[in-house]
């Protein structure tokens with residue numbers, strides 16, 4: 001068993017999709033270890049997405065991710081990182097497979113509903129960014 005980290009992004013929260021997305025996540029066999037609804041400051045979003053700071057869309061990404069509430073969570077399952085990336089689908093919802101969370105709920109490549117860590121190492125770093133100070137179960 002291992003862990004990944006996710007955020008339901010501002011577009012998905014604003015559109016009222018928290019419940020449906022969490023059902024898909026649980027239905028796919030992920031256990032929710034920690035979860036919090038919060039809003040990132042611009043500074044938090046800049047820090048979280050620092051790896052993308054040289055990409056042309058960095059400013060847009062930071063503005064967007066700090067524009068409204070998000071739901072952050074640590075998830076547990078065998079092969080968590082890879083299986084969760086499969087469940088959420090391609091970054092661009094136009095290219096996401098049928099039945100994936102992004103195909104169902106994302107509206108654009110920028111407002112793409114959900115984040116999933118891309119490696120075990122980043123899952124640990126990203127989870128700690130939100131939950132390091134609190135108990136994990």
Ligand code: GTP
Pocket residue numbers: 052057060061090091109110111112114115116117118
């Ligand atoms: P995450 O799970 O959110 O990390 O997505 P990803 O791993 O599928 O994509 P990547 O890490 O390459 O990009 C991070 C995020 O930046 C994406 O999820 C999008 O929200 C945003 N993004 C990626 N490409 C573009 C783009 O061309 N324009 C804009 N505005 N945002 C983009």
Ligand code: MG
Pocket residue numbers: 116117118
């Ligand atoms: Mg990524």
